[in-house]
Amino acid sequence: xxxxxxxxxxxxxxxxxxxxxxxxxxxxxxxxxxxxxxxxxxxxxxxxxxxxxxxxxxxxxxxxxxxxxxxxxxxxxxxxxxxxxxxxxxxxxxxxxxxxxxxxxxxxxxxxxxxxxxxxxxxxxxxxxxxxxxxxxxxxxxxxxxxxxxxxxxxxxxxxxxxxxxxxxxxxxxxxxxxxxxxxxxxxxxxxxxxxxxxxxxxxxxxxxxxxxxxxxxxxxxxxxxxxxxxxxxxxxxxxxxxxxxxxxxxxxxxxxxxxxxxxxxxxxxxxxxxxxxxxxxxxxxxxxxxxxxxxxxxxxxxxxxxxxxxxxxxxxxxxxxxxxxxxxxxxxxxxxxxxxxxxxxxxxxxxxxxxxxxxxxxxxxxxxxxxxxxxxxxxxxxxxxxxxxxxxxxxxxxxxxxxxxxxxxxxxxxxxxxxxxxxx
Amino acid sequence: xxxxxxxxxxxxxxxxxxxxxxxxxxxxxxxxxxxxxxxxxxxxxxxxxxxxxxxxxxxxxxxxxxxxxxxxxxxxxxxxxxxxxxxxxxxxxxxxxxxxxxxxxxxxxxxxxxxxxxxxxxxxxxxxxxxxxxxxxxxxxxxxxxxxxxxxxxxxxxxxxxxxxxxxxxxxxxxxxxxxxxxxxxxxxxxxxxxxxxxxxxxxxxxxxxxxxxxxxxxxxxxxxxxxxxxxxxxxxxxxxxxxxxxxxxxxxxxxxxxxxxxxxxxxxxxxxxxxxxxxxx
Numbered sequence: 291x292x293x294x295x296x297x298x299x300x301x302x303x304x305x306x307x308x309x310x311x312x313x314x315x316x317x318x319x320x321x322x323x324x325x326x327x328x329x330x331x332x333x334x335x336x337x338x339x340x341x342x343x344x345x346x347x348x349x350x351x352x353x354x355x356x357x358x359x360x361x362x363x364x365x366x367x368x369x370x371x372x373x374x375x376x377x378x379x380x381x382x383x384x385x386x387x388x389x390x391x392x393x394x395x396x397x398x399x400x401x402x403x404x405x406x407x408x409x410x411x412x413x414x415x416x417x418x419x420x421x422x423x424x425x426x427x428x429x430x431x432x433x434x435x436x437x438x439x440x441x442x443x444x445x446x447x448x449x450x451x452x453x454x455x456x457x458x459x460x461x462x463x464x465x466x467x468x469x470x471x472x473x474x475x476x477x478x479x480x481x482x483x484x485x486x487x488x489x490x491x492x493x494x495x496x497x498x499x500x501x502x503x504x505x506x507x508x509x510x511x512x513x514x515x516x517x518x519x520x521x522x523x524x525x526x527x528x529x530x531x532x533x534x535x536x537x538x539x540x541x542x543x544x545x546x547x548x549x550x551x552x553x554x555x556x557x558x559x560x561x562x563x564x565x566x567x568x569x570x571x572x573x574x575x576x577x578x579x580x581x582x583x584x585x586x587x588x589x590x591x592x593x594x595x596x597x598x599x600x601x602x603x604x605x606x607x608x609x610x611x612x613x614x615x616x617x618x619x620x621x622x623x624x625x626x627x628x629x630x631x632x633x634x635x636x637x638x639x640x641x642x643x644x645x646x647x648x649x650x651x652x653x654x655x656x657x658x659x660x661x662x663x664x665x666x667x668x669x670x671x672x673x674x675x676x677x678x679x680x681x682x683x684x685x686x687x688x689x690x691x692x693x694x695x696x697x698x699x700x701x702x703x704x705x706x707x708x709x710x711x712x713x714x715x
Numbered sequence: 716x717x718x719x720x721x722x723x724x725x726x727x728x729x730x731x732x733x734x735x736x737x738x739x740x741x742x743x744x745x746x747x748x749x750x751x752x753x754x755x756x757x758x759x760x761x762x763x764x765x766x767x768x769x770x771x772x773x774x775x776x777x778x779x780x781x782x783x784x785x786x787x788x789x790x791x792x793x794x795x796x797x798x799x800x801x802x803x804x805x806x807x808x809x810x811x812x813x814x815x816x817x818x819x820x821x822x823x824x825x826x827x828x829x830x831x832x833x834x835x836x837x838x839x840x841x842x843x844x845x846x847x848x849x850x851x852x853x854x855x856x857x858x859x860x861x862x863x864x865x866x867x868x869x870x871x872x873x874x875x876x877x878x879x880x881x882x883x884x885x886x887x888x889x890x891x892x893x894x895x896x897x898x899x900x901x902x903x904x905x906x907x908x909x910x911x912x913x914x915x916x917x918x919x920x921x922x923x924x925x926x927x928x929x930x931x932x933x934x935x936x937x938x939x940x941x942x943x944x945x946x947x948x949x950x951x952x953x954x955x956x957x958x959x960x961x962x963x964x965x966x967x968x969x970x971x972x973x974x975x976x977x978x979x980x981x982x983x984x985x986x987x988x989x990x991x992x993x994x995x996x997x
């Protein structure tokens with residue numbers, strides 16, 4: 291039942307074109323990845339232009355957790371388990387796409403364990419032909435869960451900002467959303483002025499972002515799947531920026547400058563009231579909520595250095611979280627609340643780092659010069675962030691399983707400010 | 716050169732007329748941190764000249780302009796702050812008469828649209844604008860509290876807009892710079908910047924209808940949102956100095972963070988140019 295609902299949602303809103311705006315490169319070799327085979331899906335009736343098996347394979351390989359290969363021949367119910375054992379594959383996945391009517395198909399999937407030679411999972415799903423990509427992501431999550439016992443993060447969305455030079459010499463900024471693999475990009479806001487910091491609400495229905503369309507930074511909230519006008523949050527005398535959703539979705543933390551003093555406030559949509567969360571004459575910004583909503587991590591230069599702090603919202607206690615290095619900024623909580631991803635300065639470079647909050651251990655994750663805007667995948671297995679490649683802004687996804695890096699880039703222009711949505715309902 | 720001195724001296728004269736305790740304090744503060752400032756040296760020259768182009772607004776038709784002599788045209792162009800456009804030959808004759816006439820007509824059209832914009836306003840809005848532009852004393856209300864001299868106020872506002880345009884354009888020729896630079900992750904105002912700010916403070920004091928937008932920027936290093944805050948702090952530290960001249964009410968501060976670099980590229984040269992505050996009059 292749940293799935294039917296999901297499909298209706300899907301067919302209603304996804305645009306017809308499924309081309310990838312983002313090019314994808316996998317940088318590092320796969321180590322210690324789960325070796326599996328995903329055979330091409332058998333097609334009964336008229337074929338479709340979406341290769342479900344390929345999308346699944348790419349998804350699983352991008353996660354760093356799998357080494358998923360294809361097969362030359364279709365696999366049907368007669369599985370040669372000995373052959374796959376010899377080739378050191380641990381699991382076999384295959385499926386079938388069967389046309390029911392002009393635009394409706396049945397998709398079957400089977401997952402077998404090679405050693406026990408037993409079925410781990412099988413399912414039949416009815417799908418509208420515009421929903422094939424979504425089904426491929428949904429099935430990727432299933433395989434991930436069946437084989438690893440953990441949730442995948444494939445049936446989710448990214449948001450990011452692209453910047454291109456236009457013919458009149460100015461820049462065009464687009465706030466876009468795409469599938470988690472960078473496919474299906476859709477522009478939801480377009481502007482000749484900068485757009486920053488898109489952030490998904492936990493229910494995936496709203497995006498908050500910063501726009502300079504009125505020649506100053508202001509925070510807007512929009513519902514990308516309904517054609518409504520973005521709502522501007524109340525105006526203040528200085529900058530309003532850095533929006534981040536409270537997990538409840540009822541309020542949003544943002545940085546507001548009052549009389550020049552930048553602090554973090556909580557804006558409640560129902561009461562339309564502002565609650566001040568930090569009170570310091572220095573810069574306090576870049577807030578991120580802990581998954582349970584009881585804490586915020588934020589950037590502050592209160593000691594003269596740029597460092598990351600955590601405020602317990604119940605006790606009001608603020609404690610410093612970073613002690614290594616002179617510049618730590620833009621913290622974001624991991625989905626289990628134990629780690630922070632942040633930007634750490636090493637010499638002249640700004641690199642993605644992972645901080646274990648309890649032990650204070652800081653691990654620098656890249657060798658890049660200018661990483662920015664980290665965000666965890668909702669299962670905590672990957673971090674997406676922006677960086678530079680040949681003087682061009684691109685997105686990178688690093689697997690926390692084996693540090694494999696996947697790069698997403700635009701043919702023309704830059705892509706930056708990534709954010710990862712939560713799971714769909 | 717002589718013109719520059721004349722303008723400077725009149726600016727200084729006017730600013731000395733407008734002294735208040737706070738601005739005296741500000742001057743003293745600035746003298747302290749910057750004792751060799753040009754303003755103190757040239758104050759001796761103080762005269763009673765007023766800025767040119769303060770009183771000219773009248774619209775001309777093209778026919779009227781074409782009937783004028785070159786010298787008269789040049790005078791009007793100067794009054795309208797269009798002297799940059801004037802091209803003279805070796806004998807001092809106007810070379811681009813048509814271009815000048817067009818420019819004057821266009822600037823009149825601008826004022827025309829300004830005037831239309833004002834006509835659209837309600838009495839209350841007009842009064843608000845007039846007060847903001849320092850014309851509060853000219854407002855006359857009738858017994859019911861309505862604006863009695865609406866036409867006069869609009870005319871005065873258009874005049875003031877024209878004067879503002881002209882003064883800004885004139886100042887553009889003599890100001891040392893409209894951009895101030897900063898060190899990495901810093902909002903400190905150095906001596907060079909202080910000198911520039913004083914010049915701007917004097918200009919604003921002599922031109923009460925001029926408003927200033929301070930646009931703060933950062934280089935690309937560090938995170939975008941932090942840089943947005945840093946850019947605002949840079950602009951605010953400039954505002955703080957101008958505040959010593961009692962100019963707070965006429966200044967707005969915005970920040971673009973690292974979003975609008977002057978130079979792209981990841982090197983010290985680009986970063987230096989991008990860590991800045993731009994002074995924009997309106």
